[in-house]
Every structure is written in structure tokens, then in C-alpha cells.
Amino acid sequence: MSQLPRIVVLATGGTIAGASANPASSARYQAATVPVATLLAAVPALQSVARIEAEQVAQVDSKDMVFSLWSALADRVQYWCGQPDVAGIVITHGTDTLEETAMFLHLTQACAVPVVLTAAMRPSTSLSADGPLNLLDSVRVAAHADARGKGVLVVLNQQVHAARDVAKAHTSAVDAFVSAQCGPLGYVQDDLVRIARAPVRTATGVLPVPEQWPDVEIVASYAQPGRVAVDAMVGTGVRGLVVAAAGNGSVHETLVAALRDAAAAGVAVVRSSRTGAGHVAIPPAADPVDGVFVSAADLNPYKARVLLLLALAREPGLAAAPDRLQALFASA
Ligand code: ASP
Numbered sequence: 001m002s003q004l005p006r007i008v009v010l011a012t013g014g015t016i017a018g019a020s021a022n023p024a025s026s027a028r029y030q031a032a033t034v035p036v037a038t039l040l041a042a043v044p045a046l047q048s049v050a051r052i053e054a055e056q057v058a059q060v061d062s063k064d065m066v067f068s069l070w071s072a073l074a075d076r077v078q079y080w081c082g083q084p085d086v087a088g089i090v091i092t093h094g095t096d097t098l099e100e101t102a103m104f105l106h107l108t109q110a111c112a113v114p115v116v117l118t119a120a121m122r123p124s125t126s127l128s129a130d131g132p133l134n135l136l137d138s139v140r141v142a143a144h145a146d147a148r149g150k151g152v153l154v155v156l157n158q159q160v161h162a163a164r165d166v167a168k169a170h171t172s173a174v175d176a177f178v179s180a181q182c183g184p185l186g187y188v189q190d191d192l193v194r195i196a197r198a199p200v201r202t203a204t205g206v207l208p209v210p211e212q213w214p215d216v217e218i219v220a221s222y223a224q225p226g227r228v229a230v231d232a233m234v235g236t237g238v239r240g241l242v243v244a245a246a247g248n249g250s251v252h253e254t255l256v257a258a259l260r261d262a263a264a265a266g267v268a269v270v271r272s273s274r275t276g277a278g279h280v281a282i283p284p285a286a287d288p289v290d291g292v293f294v295s296a297a298d299l300n301p302y303k304a305r306v307l308l309l310l311a312l313a314r315e316p317g318l319a320a321a322p323d324r325l326q327a328l329f330a331s332a
Contacts, residue, residue, distance in 0.1 A: 005087035005143040007050040008080045009135075011036035012073065013060040014094025016131040018123030026172065029123040031061040031094060039092070039124065043132045050087070050143050062094025062101070062119075067213045070104050074209045081111040088114040088142025092135065095119040095168055095176065098154065102163035103299075103306040106152045107332060110205025114147035117154045117163065121174045130157065130174045137188040146195040150185065151202035160186040162199040167300055169276065180277035181298050206332060210313030216240035218301050220274060221251045227258035234261070239319060240268040240308040243293075244301040249273060249280035251293075263292050268312060268319035270329065272296035272304040282326065294326045307332055 011017065013032030017039060020029030036054045046052055057076055058069050073091065080086050089111070093101055098119050105115060118138035120131030138155040141147050152163035156177045161184050170176035179185075186195035215238045219229055233241065241262060245251045249271040251259065259269045271293050273280050279298045296304035311318050311328055318325045 004049065004051050006085050007052050007088050007090060007139050007142050008086055009036060009040065009052055009054040009090045009092065009139075010057045010073065010076050010080075011039070011054060011092045012058045012062070012069070012094070014062050014092065014119050015123050016092050016094075016118070016120035016134065017059065018120075019125045020123050023125055023127050026122045026126045029125070031123070032059045034124050035059075036092065039131065039135060042124065043136050045136055046139055049136070050139050052139065060094070062097040065097045065101065067210070070101065071209055073101070074105070074108055077105065077109050077111060077115060081109070081113060081115075086113060088116065088139075088147070090135070090138045090142050091115070091117045093117050093119050095121060097302075098177075099167045099300075100302050100306055102152055102154050102166060103303040104310070106163040107207045107307060107310055108205060108209050109152065112148070114142045114144070114150070115152045116142045116147070117152070118156060120156075121172060121176055133158075140188055140191070140193050144193040144195070146193065149202060150195060150198050153185070155188065158188050159184040160188065160193075160195060162201075164199065164201055164299075164303070167276070167303070181279075201332070207310040207314055210310065212313060213309060214239035214312045214316065216242070216305055216309045216312065218242045218244055218305055219255070220244040221246050221255050223252075225252050225255050227254055230255065230258040230262055234265055234267055238262075238267055239312050239316065240270065240305075242270045242272055242296065242301050242305045242308060244274040245271045245280065246274060248278065249283070249295060260292060266319055268294065268308060268322070268325060270294045270296050270304050270308055270325075272299060272301040274301065276300065291322060294322050294329055297329050299329070304329070
């Protein structure tokens with residue numbers, strides 16, 4: 001009889017590991033308290049899908065994500081990817097910043113076997129907790145041959161998403177994760193894993209995990225913004241700024257002036273959109289910010305920040321080369 005595939009579960013915390021004294025409440029609970037062994041034991045069906053090994057890499061509420069944990073997670077992913085008999089890796093995570101960690105892994109990890117992030121919107125003790133099924137489905141996907149070569153994946157609510165595309169789009173619903181622009185890659189229905197298409201951008205591992213992380217922040221454009229935040233950040237040595245711009249990358253004139261000054265001081269400026277979907281156009285030649293501000297393409301501000309962080313960490317000089325930075329945003 002052939003052996004079940006060996007799947008490694010790397011646990012980092014989140015609501016999937018959350019607990020509450022009141023099962024009827026999905027809002028009042030403590031995230032990141034239940035150990036991974038308990039989470040796995042709650043899903044006996046896993047035993048017929050894979051041989052599972054688990055590591056508690058961290059136990060945090062992902063709202064408090066830090067770069068040192070990203071680095072530690074990348075180390076563990078690299079380690080397990082290097083083990084010849086590992087068929088796939090599942091990472092349990094909080095939903096709040098899952099899209100950022102997914103983007104980080106998409107950009108830094110070149111793993112031959114599937115790397116799948118999962119999470120839950122409801123704590124493990126709640127009525128209709130979604131974590132157990134999300135965990136089982138993630139292991140099913142990580143163990144599936146069709147998931148190979150698809151880049152880093154995110155599995156929740158029976159859907160399979162590309163790490164680059166997915167974002168949290170609801171405060172509490174179990175279908176909170178959407179790939180607004182391109183849709184999910186596939187779905188899981190009990191034993192059936194159906195990956196319907198491959199993302200074009202599976203070129204993972206294009207950027208190294210930084211030794212030193214530059215200061216890269218996000219500012220937003222809205223009615224009558226001040227420039228004090230941008231000026232203050234430039235004053236404290238920020239290396240990059242992502243603007244959560246309105247609509248198709250529109251930035252208030254007050255902020256344009258502040259950001260042009262920031263760019264002149266050597267800060268990389270990237271325009272993303274606060275709308276939640278769509279591609280920010282590279283401005284036409286008549287646009288006053290053409291060639292100065294970079295378009296984030298279809299990356300939301302939080303994902304654009306991750307790319308800018310990694311790009312500036314690898315090559316600080318990119319801040320003064322918007323054309324090359326634009327080429328990276330057009331391809332990563
Ligand atoms: N605050 C939690 C976290 O991100 C939320 C969740 O996991 O749903 O860790």
C-alpha cells in the first residue's frame with residue numbers, strides 16, 4: 001500500500017487558533033491561543049489525507065505581524081521545501097494580514113511543492129467554526145499534484161486563490177477572501193480538488209528575504225488631506241511611500257506636491273488604489289506625476305508596500321530609478 005503524502009503544517013496563530021468562553025460569539029475571543037496539535041486533533045479526517053508533521057512557528061494575532069516573523073517563517077518554508085519527501089506545506093495564519101504574508105512568500109519563496117496559507121474567520125470554539133474545514137481543505141490542496149507549480153496559494157471557504165491576488169474584503173463573513181480582479185484559481189469540494197487555471201505570475205522567489213528592512217509606509221488620498229504626515233515621514237528617513245490613491249490612482253494636489261518633494265528627496269513613491277480592485281494606469285505624458293510616481297498595477301496598497309519593501313531592501317538605488325521600479329511592479 002502506498003504511503004500518504006507527507007505534509008508539514010507551520011502554525012503562526014490567528015483566529016483559526018482562537019478561543020472564546022462564549023461559543024455563540026464570533027467577535028469576542030482571544031486569537032492565537034490554541035496549539036497546533038489541538039487544531040489538528042480536532043480534524044480526524046486529516047489522517048486519511050496526509051501524514052502530518054506540525055511546527056508552532058509562532059502564536060500571534062496577525063494584526064501584530066512583524067518582519068522578524070516573516071523572516072522566521074521564510075526560514076521554515078525553505079527548510080521544509082528542501083526535504084525530499086515533503087509533498088507540501090500548509091501555513092495557518094490570522095486573516096488580518098494574511099494577504100501581506102502571502103505576498104511576501106509569493107515574492108521570496110521558490111518552492112517546488114505547494115505552499116498553502118489558510119486561516120479562519122471564526123475562532124475554533126465558535127458555532128460553525130470555519131477553521132477545521134479550511135485546514136482540511138488546505139492539506140488536500142497542498143497534497144494535490146495539480147497545486148504544484150501554481151505559486152503560493154491561499155485556501156479558505158472552499159476556494160483556492162493565488163497569493164498575489166487575494167485580499168480580505170469583509171470584516172466577519174466566512175467568504176471574506178476574494179481575488180477581486182481575476183477570481184479564484186479553483187475550489188475544493190470534499191475530496192475533490194479542482195484547480196481550474198494557473199496564475200501567470202508563478203515566478204516566485206524573485207526577491208531575497210531582507211537582512212535589513214527599509215522604512216516603507218502607506219499614506220492615503222482623500223478630501224483635503226494635509227501634507228504633514230508625508231513631510232514628517234520624509235524627515236524621519238522613510239525610503240518608500242505607497243499612496244492609497246482614489247480611483248485610478250488619483251492623488252489630491254496637496255499630496256502630489258508633498259510626494260513630489262518626497263521623490264525629489266530620494267523617496268520611492270508608488271500609487272496604488274484604495275478602491276479594492278482594478279489596475280492603476282501608468283499616467284499619460286501630460287500627467288504631472290508621469291515618470292516620478294510608479295504605478296502599483298493591480299496590487300492593493302498593502303501588497304504594493306510588500307513589493308516596495310523587498311525591492312528597496314535588495315537595491316536601495318531603485319528609489320532613484322522609477323523606470324526600473326515600474327518594470328518590477330509590472331512583472332512581479
Ligand atoms: N485578528 C485575527 C488575526 O489576524 C483575525 C483573524 O485571524 O481572523 O490574527
